[in-house]
Amino acid sequence: MTGLNTFPAPPPRSLTLIAHALTPALRGLVLGGDAEPDPASVEAARGLELTADAVYAGPERAAVRTAEALGLTPVVEPVLRDREYGDWAGRDLEELLAADPERVSAWLERPHTATPGGETENDVIARVADWLGDLDQLTGDRRTVVAVVHPAVVRAIVLYVLDAPAESLRHVDVRPLATVNLSHHAGSWSLAFH
Numbered sequence: 001m002t003g004l005n006t007f008p009a010p011p012p013r014s015l016t017l018i019a020h021a022l023t024p025a026l027r028g029l030v031l032g033g034d035a036e037p038d039p040a041s042v043e044a045a046r047g048l049e050l051t052a053d054a055v056y057a058g059p060e061r062a063a064v065r066t067a068e069a070l071g072l073t074p075v076v077e078p079v080l081r082d083r084e085y086g087d088w089a090g091r092d093l094e095e096l097l098a099a100d101p102e103r104v105s106a107w108l109e110r111p112h113t114a115t116p117g118g119e120t121e122n123d124v125i126a127r128v129a130d131w132l133g134d135l136d137q138l139t140g141d142r143r144t145v146v147a148v149v150h151p152a153v154v155r156a157i158v159l160y161v162l163d164a165p166a167e168s169l170r171h172v173d174v175r176p177l178a179t180v181n182l183s184h185h186a187g188s189w190s191l192a193f194h
Contacts, residue, residue: 013135013136013145015183016144018067018178020037020060020062020148020150021042021066021069022038023035023176024038032082033089033090035061037061041176042065045069045177050072052145052146054138054142055067055074055075055148056147056149057074058147058148059081060082060150070148072146074148077131080128086119087115121166122166124152124156128153128156151174152174154174156169161191
C-alpha cells in the first residue's frame with residue numbers, strides 16, 4: 001500500500017522479577033509475615049547489577065530493602081504482596097502440621113484451596129495477571145521494568161506466563177534473590193533466557 005504512514009513497532013517490554021532477600025520466615029517456613037530481611041542476603045543483593053526505567057516492589061519490608069540494596073527506588077505496589085494466609089499467617093508450617101496434619105496436608109496437596117481466611121494460589125495468579133495486564137498503562141513508554149517481590153509472587157507470575165495450573169507450583173522453586181526475565185511482545189508474556 002502506498003501513501004500510508006508506517007510506524008515501527010515498539011521494542012518488546014522486559015520485566016525482570018527478583019525474589020526478595022532471605023527472611024527468617026523463609027528460612028523457617030513461616031507463612032506470611034513482614035520480617036526484616038537477613039543482612040547478609042541484602043548485602044548479596046548489592047552485587048546484582050540491574051538497570052530499569054520503572055521499578056516496583058511488593059509491600060513487604062524485605063522487598064523494599066532488597067530494591068534499595070540494588071540501588072533502585074521502587075514504587076510499592078500492594079498487588080504484588082505475598083499470598084494471604086488468613087488464620088495461618090505468621091505460623092510455622094511444622095507447627096501447623098503437628099496441630100492439624102489432615103487439613104494442612106490437604107492444603108499442601110491442593111493449592112487451589114485456601115487457608116482459613118486466606119487466598120488460593122489461583123487467587124494470587126489472577127491478582128498478578130491483572131497487574132501484568134495493566135503494566136503498559138502503569139509504565140507508559142518505559143520499556144525496562146524491575147519488580148522485587150516475595151518468592152511466592154515470582155512463582156505465581158511464572159505459572160501465569162506458562163499458562164500452568166496452580167498444582168504446578170510445587171515444581172517451581174524460587175529462592176531468595178532468584179531472577180526471572182520476561183519479555184512482552186504482541187500482547188503476550190514469555191520467559192526470556194539471556
